[in-house]
Amino acid sequence: MSHETTRTGGAGEREQLVAGIEQNRQELAKTVQALAAKVDVPKRVRGSAARMRERAREKVTASLGRAEENIPEPARQAADAAGRRPALVYGAAGLCAAAALLALSRRKRS
Numbered sequence: 001m002s003h004e005t006t007r008t009g010g011a012g013e014r015e016q017l018v019a020g021i022e023q024n025r026q027e028l029a030k031t032v033q034a035l036a037a038k039v040d041v042p043k044r045v046r047g048s049a050a051r052m053r054e055r056a057r058e059k060v061t062a063s064l065g066r067a068e069e070n071i072p073e074p075a076r077q078a079a080d081a082a083g084r085r086p087a088l089v090y091g092a093a094g095l096c097a098a099a100a101l102l103a104l105s106r107r108k109r110s
Contacts, residue, residue, distance in 0.1 A: 037043070071079075082089045
């Protein structure tokens, strides 16, 4: 083996080694990032909490939709009427409260 052959063969081998080292570095960097993500507990907890909040919102929205669908028509009409005339609703509630207080006070006297 001559000195020239070693130099020529060495350059190709060197490039392969450098390329292999670079590939190993990239793979190691990915592995380190993956491990760091697994070890970052607060970040994982925040992510899990965010997913749980989103699921809860979806369930509440779905439940409200089902509840709205199951409201009987007379109740819907009463709610609509109450929304258009809140003073009437407040007046009726006040009368009911006054009647209840009057009934309680008469009961205590007897």
